[in-house]
Amino acid sequence: MDFTLGLELLGVSFLAALLALATLALFQQRSRGAKTSVFIDAPAGTVFLFDDECLIDASDDARALLATSRATGGPWLRFMAYAGPRFPDLANRLVHLPELGRVSITAPGVDQLTLIAEWRSGLRKITLVDVHADGRLPQHDALAQRAQDEELSVLRQVTDTLAFPIWREAADGTLTWANHAYVVAAAKASGGEGVLSWPLPRLFEVPAAASQRRLLAKGHGGAPDHWFDCHSVSVPDARILAALPADSTVQAEEALRGFVQTLTKTFAHLPIGLAIFDRHRKLQLFNPALTDLTSLPADFLSGRPGFFAFLDAMRDRQMIPEPKDYKGWRAQMAALERSAAAGQYEETWSLPSGLTYRVMGRPHPEGALALLFQDISDEISRARRFRADQELGQAVIDAMEEAVTVFSQAGLMVMSNAAYADMWQHDPGATLGDPDIAKITDHWRELTAPSPIWALIESFVASGGARDSWQAEVRMPDGRQLRCRVVPLAGGATLVGFRGEPGAASELQQMAGKPALVLAAVGGQG
Helix, strand or coil: CHHHHHHHHHHHHHHHHHHHHHHHHHHHHHHHHCCCCCCCCCCCCEEEEEECCEEEEECHHHHHHHHHCCCCCCHHHHHHHHHCCCCCCHHHHHHCHHHHCEEEEECCCCCCEEEEEEEECCEEEEEEEECCCCCCCCCCCHHHHHHHHHHHHHHHHHHHHCCCCEEEEECCCCEEEECHHHHHHHHHHCCCCCCCCCCCCCCCCCCCCCCEEEEEECCCCCCCCEEEEEEEEEECCEEEEEEEECHHHHHHHHHHHHHHHHHHHHHHCCCCEEEEECCCCEEEEECHHHHHHHCCCHHHHHCCCEHHHHHHHHHHCCCCCCCCCHHHHHHHHHHHHHHHHCCCEEEEEECCCCCEEEEEEEECHHHCEEEEEEECHHHHHHHHHHHHHHHHHHHHHHCCCCEEEEECCCCEEEEECHHHHHHHCCCHHHCCCCCEHHHHHHHHHHHCCCCCHHHHHHHHHHHCCCCCCEEEEEECCCCCEEEEEEEECHHHCEEEEEEECCCHHHHHHHHHCCHHHHHHHHCCCC
């Protein structure tokens, strides 16, 4: 009986323990199934629950999707950054969800994604469904998924660390993707007013036909404007754009433009025509004087003609010396370019019109070339008139019977006539150097009797200032007299004239015919 009672107690204890284990297991199972979720049906797949823009709850796949989103901001912004570009008119339809109750949108293209939005007691339940994966987003092999995640991380790191904006636009111009620099630029453009929402605002209006164009992004609140070089690359159903900062380039161009304008204003007042060609021999700069001197129209010069086109146009207007043949002229112009590039070209052009130009070629930095045209017609005319007047004056004094010579203020003989050469057998043009008064008086002293007037003439020529003319007589070795006249001239010059009695000149000629005497008289002059 005791044995039977023991068996009963053992069985009751075993059943109690078994019941306790079952109760514990059931409790643990319920504990595992009771997640922190407001969903009653424990959803599978990608499901979001939003209260306005505040995320109330999300499935594991939905949280993973938000975690992989590259957009900055809260869950709603990250969700819209993913779903907005894929589902047309999503933002507008979600706004009217309370009236509609339920919305279903299928993404166009090959993704075959469907978005189902439901209005539940003031909350928005949004489900993403892949029709090819039984209501779930596509699943991938774990290693392949890891490789894709690593590649995605690298790509995000690269695009987010770039200092210039990059973005993607759909065919209709909607912004579908942007890097961190674009988001920062958009925040600055908004002036910090409000919170950015998707899609982000467009900062640049780049025409579809333009592959590259410089645009201006307006600053906010008096901030300086910024310039960018925008590049566009077309991809299927969209295009990718990048905006490279160009502030320094624009500033350099403005500085260069201002410098060129300053040079242009400076050169505009020069009477010398200026034409500057770059290393490719295209006309880059000219002044108004060039149009006046070459007769080339300003619109032709503004078209930046080449070097030879410029010279051809001048030749057509007879502004270049007429060549004997065109081939030789081209060779001459090629030589002009080479000489000007070396800084050795300078010529005088006598034009068929009677004008005379001085043309100079000068090299400039970085292979540039400058041509300068100067009208020297008046200068040449004055030089010709001066020579003609000089020749006329020489002819006049050569016609005089009196032997005349003129000394400058420095005591150098600057002029004499034919009668002087015949009387003293001394032609200044036949000797090297400029004979001075001391050598000439020594020559006169050797051919005449001793007289103090030669020293007086030397002193008179060297004194300068206010002087009075005077006359004296010099006796010849045979006793005949030679009348000497000393007259001050303008500028400190002095005229010395000689008039002899009949036979005096022949006597001097006979004495000058003695080589030893002449050499002694000139004293190193020759």
